[in-house]
Amino acid sequence: MTTYSDVKNNPQVLNFIKQTEGAMTALEYTNHGLRHAELVANRAKKVIKDLGLSKEEEELAAIAGFCHDMGNFMTRTYHHYYGALIFHQIFQDKFKPEEVSTIMQAIANHDKDEMNFTNAVSAVLVLADKSDVDRSRVTETDLEKVKKDIHDRINYATRESKIKVDKQKKRITLTLKIDTNFCPIIEYFEVFIERMTFCRKAAQFLGYDFGLVINKFRLL
């Protein structure tokens, strides 16, 4: 099987991610480049492992995580579909049909309204992606401009985001540390309520509850 390491070193994938990084910076979005790709891949891999799923699923989740946003350089609105299709174009002969379709489904599913889960890889990808809120995602360097943009403000105020699987309590918890001097917690909900709903759906598919802890307060 083609491995995560092969995909991570594929020149086409790396170039699409590089182009995406540029395109998102031009749109003044938070980081969707290599930093985000690697973080989501590693987080997805770890969640699969903590859930006690197979090595194969761990590898597929890492690959889907690394590639999930690489279609953004062509279109923001349909980046999930384009990402899945370009993944197929590069790797169609490198994976078994069921592996390539699992990765494509996970990529196409990660950012759409009619999101639904048919396998653990797609559910874990959503948890890994939607939980990436962090100061290091903010590409804007002018603090005054950061303060004016709600997405930048929330990311900038977030000092830590961790996702933990508790197999006994059957709960997947996202823990955040937010600097409330910089951004009130209500703003997090204003912007990320949809993301949290997606995470809850993903956790439910895996047979878990979704928990949210912000600054030591359990909110879900």
Ligand SMILES: [Fe+2]
């Ligand atoms: Fe995305």
Ligand SMILES: [Fe+2]
């Ligand atoms: Fe993403």
